Amino acid sequence: MAPIAKTRYRGAMTEPSDAPAETIRILVDADACPVKDEVFRVAARHGVPVTVVAAGFIRVPQDPSIERIAAGPGLDAADDVIAERARPGDVVITADIPLADRCVKAGATVVSPTGKILTEAEIGMARAVRDLMTDLRSAGHETSGPKPFAPRDRSAFLQSLETVVRRSLRTRAGV
Template identity: 60%
Template sequence: MSEEATPRIAIYVDADACPVKDEVYRVAGRYGLHVFVVSNSFLNLPREPWIERVVVGDKFDAADDWIAERASRGAIVITADVPLASRCVKAGAVALAPNGKAFTESSVGLALATRNLMQDLREAGAITGGPRPFSPKDRSAFLGALDRVVMRLKRDLKL
């Protein structure tokens, strides 16, 4: 396989509300991976050559579209956005939620259905609360999950 045809591992962060950006930087730095931090507005980032800021503007779903267009085998997408995760998984990427849960082909359909049901219930006023607060346990689970995904991709892609 030529150098151009060999997939490389890259991490795409749906960054506007992502609580685990620092954890992504830590893991990516350890493995020498490129990170794309995609947002609708300017975010302060560490000054590292392997961390790239992508500001897409404020068009609805602009960050999601930018990430989904690049999601493919070898990509890791960090997002809590279930529709974006679904698009990325269908494109061959690995999608991880900030709590460390992986979106898979078998789980993303149920996650979309649950998301849509909860949205309908909130709009009808039946549910007024949101998700539980992000916890240190979630952060730890994310770190372990991201590390395992990187190791698996390195093995699968023979990097």
Template identity: 55%
Template sequence: MAEPVTILIDADACPVKEEVYRVAERYGAQVRVVSNSPFRVPVSERVKRVVVSDGTGGPKFDAADDWIAENAGPRSVVITADILLAERCLKAGATVLRHDGKPFDAASIGSALATRAIMEDLRAGMDGVGGGPPPFGKADRSRFLQALDRVLVGMGN
């Protein structure tokens, strides 16, 4: 029997944690909710909270990303909107989904990185003026659930 899938959530800005818990329970997947600060997680043997810090108890920039990237592998599904973290996890063999269900993969990560760089340059010239991402809606949530279901079925769970 294959080792269970572990879903690693980049939790600080993740709007689909509850959906992940439900789907993971259905498929018997393990879940690691990784953040710089504590989050309430369901009482379950499958769901574990991982709070990372700088070693002195304070938050460390990118500590959650580092933990996720170091623990990602071929039997992992990483949930993140962070393009740089997605790239690291793909290199480790993990499957990576954005919160809206769109996958990061070898074909899309290069253009995502290029777009990120362009947007950073544009934002730098706007002196704080900007809109940010569109609101997260029901269609995004539904797309995410369908994508996570497809991935777990594809991994033999």
């Protein structure tokens, strides 16, 4: 079992970002994220720091480039931490559409755990579908939930994350 990384608690933070502005970061909405190990591997390969944000304790590898933040209780506490820290060039990993919207507006690139890069247009479409499904359920119609996470989703995620990280690193380097 890997040693546990140091945890920073929401109340102890005074700045929304500890990393220099010229460094890209990967911010992970870690509650129920099925691709954390893949994020750690890609980040290590490229020397990119990772911030893992969850409502409570979450186990991460002992690595000085991985920061773990326990955002505390509250419906959107982890989302708020991620949105406050997101900046242009950063990569955010989340399936949460409202959080993705906030991060895209901050200039970050958002990748879902299934590998979909969430642009403003994708987010608008996802919100429309979500609202439609909510209306159908409230009207008594039975709807199906999301498809189970599959190996092809993991593969698509790895490919998308690798592409996005390389692009962000080139952009930061001015290439």
